Amino acid sequence: MPLSEYEQRVLEQMERQLSSDDPKLVNTFQGRASSGLRRWVLVGLGAVVGLTVLVVGAATSNPIVGVLGFIVMFVSAVLAFSPPRRSGPTGVVGPDGTVRRPGTAPKPSRNQSFVQRMEARWERRRDERGR
Template identity: 55%
Template sequence: MPLSEYEQRVLEQMERALTSDDPRLANTLQSSGRRPVIRYVVAAIGLVAGLLVLVLGAANSKPILGVIGFAVMFAAVGWAFAFAPRSKGPEGVVRADGSVGARPAAKGRGGKPGLNKPGLMARLEARWDRRREQGR
């Protein structure tokens, strides 16, 4: 039984609110989490070929073959897991009236040059600052 127009609008608003409130959870629920199987098959073939070259190098006392075999194995595994699909995150923020607006711009840190950096270090520094403020 199909949803009515009202139910579809409410469901879309709920989806936008979830994406706005918790983008990581929304991304987890939306993504299939599967990579193409061919990538793993090619990586497995590269891994086995590298292992064979490594063993042949060790059996024939040729260290250069062992190094090449190890490099092929490392490259095959690295290639299999290197190119994970990345999501761009939520499209916008749901306002109180149910409309969707653009995401707010990231705020700087007191106008200090060079300290407006995204990523892991910024999150760790923010967490450290919060802990220091709670300890006072």
């Protein structure tokens, strides 16, 4: 169910207030922006080091050094194209003790009828609103 315009304004106002009151807490929940830059610097450095070791291995006719350089370059390329890990909550524990991903609704039981599932959904919404 989407939020009304009033609820969206109140939520935005609360977010602004929180970010002005405690920016450290907001940064903790949002993650660090510098970690993306640090990741790219490390990946680039790994690729340059791997290429250098590969060239040294080829120049000295040492295949082991060349293979190690290739492996370092390959790992750097894999890290560059893989999505970054997200820190934060990995699951939400439901009232019945099951763990699910945040933002996903729990799956309804197959033993319940359509009407029972709708009643349970209605009750959850009422509970969320505090009534």
